[in-house]
Amino acid sequence: DADVTQTPRNRITKTGKRIMLECSQTKGHDRMYWYRQDPGLGLRLIYYSFDVKDINKGEISDGYSVSRQAQAKFSLSLESAIPNQTALYFCATSEPGDHRELFFGEGSRLTVL
């Protein structure tokens, strides 16, 4: 089984719908991240969390919210999805400290019609 698991792997939804992407990890890492990947733009950070009580906005947090339900679980929500949120979303984890390796899930592909 993967160390970082994302569900769903693929989702098609309509404009205005609420969507939740879930991430769970078995690596025992405190730090968790949500990134968005768009062609030609690389990955951009949406939110990150250093422990259950610590959640921080990344560079593109508008239109998104997160919940850290436990050390192992970090969910990303789109309260009212719009077409330009169509993208590939990645959850990642890391150990504490600077310049650590990120461990990624396999991604959740979201299409908003």
Next chain:
Amino acid sequence: AQSVTQLGSHVSVSEGALVLLRCNYSSSVPPYLFWYVQYPNQGLQLLLKYTTGATLVKGINGFEAEFKKSETSFHLTKPSAHMSDAAEYFCAVSSSGGYNKLIFGAGTRLAVHP
């Protein structure tokens, strides 16, 4: 502010040929640099990273990268491409301040043909 520029969104090489993927960075502090690889339908995985010390860094699968401060570059190379190297490659720089946030380049898709 830190940034990463990857020159060439698509690179195509023949099997057995040299692979060269270019990355230039901008950073006001000493950079920590990474190369990640993304195979089709998978997440990213670390190829190699530069922290301090030796400027030539060896990674997995025969890849290596050289940190050149004077050129603000961190190009990725492999002497002989394999078909299995076909993937998308991302260069990234790590921000300072204890937050471990990576700033990624736009990516380079490597195609390897027979």
